[in-house]
Amino acid sequence: MTPPLLVGTRKGLFVLEADAADHWTIRHHAFAGIPVTITALDPRDHTLYAGLNHGHFGVKLHRSDDLGRTWTELPAPAFPAAFPADEPDRPAPAVSLLWSLEVGAEPDELWAGTIPGALFKSTDRGTTWRLVESLWNEASRRLWFGGGYDAPGIHSILPDPRDPRHLLIGVSCGGVWLSPDAGDHWEIGGAGLVAAYMPEERREDLAVQDPHRIARCAAAPDRVWMQHHSGAFRSDDGGRNWTRLSGLPVSDFGFAVAAHPTDPDIAWFIPAESDETRIPTSGRLGVTRTRDGGRSFERFDQGLPPPPAFDLVYRHGLAVAPDGQRLAMGSTTGGLWTSYDGGERWHLANAHLPPIASLQFAA
């Protein structure tokens, strides 16, 4: 049975369920009209969290104990009042986007990544939050800059399943960061990444890299995949060192990447034409898959819209179910597709959702 899908969109959160014939219906629509930027499901207690961006009214956080039917609003992660600005002539920081939510090592523990590039921790199911000052105070943070937004942001938080106190996070644009002790100390990873958008002498600086999205194989956590602004990369040591992948059939630009939960050699990317246009290459939406650790790639588009299509899949718009066979993909044009054969054939689940920011299987 296919797990429900949690879809964060420009106009609210949708919980969709599939029947035996693979028809997806909207079971719940929460926060109608309000952008939902990210969701998280804690598999330990089945709590669902949703990050909202009201625009006028700021960033909000809600929690559901019944998989999206009813919600309780919680205080959202926020910088402490009277927090110092980075520079005397700059405003003091305030959270402008909840970009990642991830369950932590201990029960009731949650991580939140935001724009600007800050990490927050909760130990009480999101009821209160604390800024992780150790990362905020990293000296090289002054080198970070915004990628697609005014300020840098944390979009990927990847605890190591072998020891969830070991964290890997991705910052656009601020590189890859590793913590061995649940955020008390940090070291920068990302050796081997190359930022083509930088002046030549700065392209290998670790703290200016723009990982668009990072995904980790749950069963082999040292295997990590990245869709970077300047290519697709693989790490075999948990994010310290990276190798650029070559031979991708269409383009190696894009935003989303997904890792197979048990097979470390399988990953999926969704290519886009270039950073200048951010549309499917030649108007043809497709999925790129490797099954041999990134040595070769296949491209699939069966069931996806014929060209010209202008669907872009954002960082959190590609999800894999625990079986590694079922995938889901949602686009900025509001298209939602599923696959049951590892991404080879796709089926339209809904063509008319609002622009999709995030999706995940409720599994």
Next chain:
Amino acid sequence: MPQVTFTAHLRRLAPPSPVEAVGDTVADALASVFANHPLLETYILDDQRRLRRHIALFVDGERARLADPVSPGARIAVLQALSGG
């Protein structure tokens, strides 16, 4: 006492408008309302207690700032910019 009216977009969180407030400035008057509605504050002010960028304040029909003084009979309105599609 000053009276505060909140935009209808906040009716889920705000008390029925107008609500009586206490204070000599717009900020103090709003704070007296937020004391009983802590989540409401986060919709009007940001992390640093600054007025959110797309929120507008009026006192007796004139645009106002948080630091502006209010008279005992002032009518404070809290509005937001209109949204696009």
